[in-house]
Amino acid sequence: MVNFGNVLQGYLAATQQMLSGDQLNNTKMAITTYTLPTLPYAYDALEPYISREIMTLHHEKHHQAYVTNLNAALQAHVAAVTAGDIASQIALQASIKFNGGGHINHSLFWLNLSPSDAPETKPDAAPSLQTEIEKTWGTLDAFKKAFSATLLALQGSGWGWLVKEGASLRIITTKDQDPVVGGEIPVLGVDMWEHAYYLQYLNGKAAYVENIWNVINWKTAEERFLGTGESILEAPNGSI
Amino acid sequence: MSATLMRTAPVLRAAARASGAVKPMAMASTSFVRGKATLPDLSYDYGALEPHISGKIMELHHKKHHQTYVTGLNSALETIGEAESKGDFTKAASVAPLLNFHGGGHLNHSLFWENLAPASRDGGGEPSGSLKKAIGEDFGSFDTLRKQMNTALAGIQGSGWAWLVKDKQSGTLGVVTRANQDPVTGNFVPLLGIDAWEHAYYLQYENRKAEYFEAIWNVVNWKTVASRFDKS
Ligand SMILES: [Fe+2]
Ligand SMILES: [Fe+2]
Numbered sequence: 001m002v003n004f005g006n007v008l009q010g011y012l013a014a015t016q017q018m019l020s021g022d023q024l025n026n027t028k029m030a031i032t033t034y035t036l037p038t039l040p041y042a043y044d045a046l047e048p049y050i051s052r053e054i055m056t057l058h059h060e061k062h063h064q065a066y067v068t069n070l071n072a073a074l075q076a077h078v079a080a081v082t083a084g085d086i087a088s089q090i091a092l093q094a095s096i097k098f099n100g101g102g103h104i105n106h107s108l109f110w111l112n113l114s115p116s117d118a119p120e121t122k123p124d125a126a127p128s129l130q131t132e133i134e135k136t137w138g139t140l141d142a143f144k145k146a147f148s149a150t151l152l153a154l155q156g157s158g159w160g161w162l163v164k165e166g167a168s169l170r171i172i173t174t175k176d177q178d179p180v181v182g183g184e185i186p187v188l189g190v191d192m193w194e195h196a197y198y199l200q201y202l203n204g205k206a207a208y209v210e211n212i213w214n215v216i217n218w219k220t221a222e223e224r225f226l227g228t229g230e231s232i233l234e235a236p237n238g239s240i
Numbered sequence: 241m242s243a244t245l246m247r248t249a250p251v252l253r254a255a256a257r258a259s260g261a262v263k264p265m266a267m268a269s270t271s272f273v274r275g276k277a278t279l280p281d282l283s284y285d286y287g288a289l290e291p292h293i294s295g296k297i298m299e300l301h302h303k304k305h306h307q308t309y310v311t312g313l314n315s316a317l318e319t320i321g322e323a324e325s326k327g328d329f330t331k332a333a334s335v336a337p338l339l340n341f342h343g344g345g346h347l348n349h350s351l352f353w354e355n356l357a358p359a360s361r362d363g364g365g366e367p368s369g370s371l372k373k374a375i376g377e378d379f380g381s382f383d384t385l386r387k388q389m390n391t392a393l394a395g396i397q398g399s400g401w402a403w404l405v406k407d408k409q410s411g412t413l414g415v416v417t418r419a420n421q422d423p424v425t426g427n428f429v430p431l432l433g434i435d436a437w438e439h440a441y442y443l444q445y446e447n448r449k450a451e452y453f454e455a456i457w458n459v460v461n462w463k464t465v466a467s468r469f470d471k472s
Contacts, residue, residue, distance in 0.1 A: 156421070194399075198443065199442065203308070
């Protein structure tokens with residue numbers, strides 16, 4: 001099961017635990033340091049749909065910046081907790097949410113993409129999910145249309161998601177780097193920030209949205225839908 | 241303000257009235273006699289801001305992105321007009337987010353083009369006159385203003401704008417940010433706007449947005465900014 005809320009939840013729990021102790025100022029809190037996950041494919045593997053140049057910058061620079069800034073924010077937060085500085089703790093929430101969200105979202109995104117010639121990019125790789133999609137939208141094509149329309153209607157930076165809530169599927173968007181949190185499980189995510197397509201598609205985001213269906217990893221989507229996949233945040237290699 | 245903006249502003253007011261209106265049909269016949277928003281011409285060539293902003297960025301930004309906001313604004317206004325003429329105010333109100341986004345996009349970019357100029361002409365340098373004095377009073381120095389703007393720009397999480405504004409009531413200057421295409425409204429008069437959307441710099445600066453925020457000061461048109469300040 002993809003337990004994407006853990007970055008924040010685990011951290012807040014640790015903070016709380018610390019605050020409840022008597023030895024507040026003497027306790028040294030150990031915090032997780034997050035690292036950039038390795039991509040399971042080469043930077044040029046999604047061509048011609050997503051260029052090598054985009055993938056390189058997106059992963060090495062953008063995602064890395066979220067990881068770096070998340071670690072810095074968490075570090076500063078620990079210092080603020082230790083100092084009993086509540087104002088700084090509150091001020092850091094936005095940065096933790098933004099950079100933590102950026103880290104979670106991109107980690108989910110890379111894994112729900114795959115080279116177009118791989119069997120994972122065939123919707124057949126997601127039999128149960130496809131059945132549920134057809135129940136909800138009638139056909140896979142109708143779902144793709146609805147999802148694409150939602151992506152294109154996004155105002156500003158953000159993400160489009162297929163999520164599972166309880167037994168049902170829904171299409172939602174999140175702004176900027178807000179992660180999908182609460183009772184919903186992200187099944188598929190598509191980055192609609194301009195950096196995700198601009199070098200190749202310029203202002204033509206409709207073409208990016210049309211093309212991304214060629215590199216969607218349906219196998220990952222099926223695992224997330226069924227809850228059989230490994231949590232990206234509890235990966236044994238500690239990559240996230 | 242440019243002629244284009246002058247034409248657009250009453251349209252926005254009319255639309256705001258219409259979407260919040262509870263008065264019935266009588267309004268419909270009068271509120272929507274209006275012109276369409278159009279893409280304003282630039283007063284310099286696309287390549288004129290180089291090397292600070294590339295010609296390719298300027299061309300796409302003006303011809304494609306700004307045009308999309310103009311088209312979206314006209315289409316939102318049309319939908320509102322139709323809905324209003326049928327007395328369907330629920331429908332008219334539902335277009336508000338599109339009106340805000342595309343109307344804001346049109347206004348913001350129109351202001352942006354005018355507060356830029358080639359470095360060889362009016363771009364760059366430092367403000368003078370009454371504006372210089374006000375900046376000194378409210379920020380301490382021009383350099384502090386620059387730093388505050390750049391910090392505000394760097395702190396935008398997602399797409400948006402940073403603005404040097406004048407508070408109409410107190411008369412003081414300040415720096416504010418706005419998400420996406422939210423326009424500067426209310427008590428604030430926008431004096432200088434800087435577009436922090438990725439499309440404004442990505443082709444040239446990629447993820448190095450701090451370099452774009454540094455470079456753009458070389459093409460800020462202080463004459464325009466000063467005239468907005470003096471008129472407000
Ligand atoms: Fe991204
Ligand atoms: Fe823009």
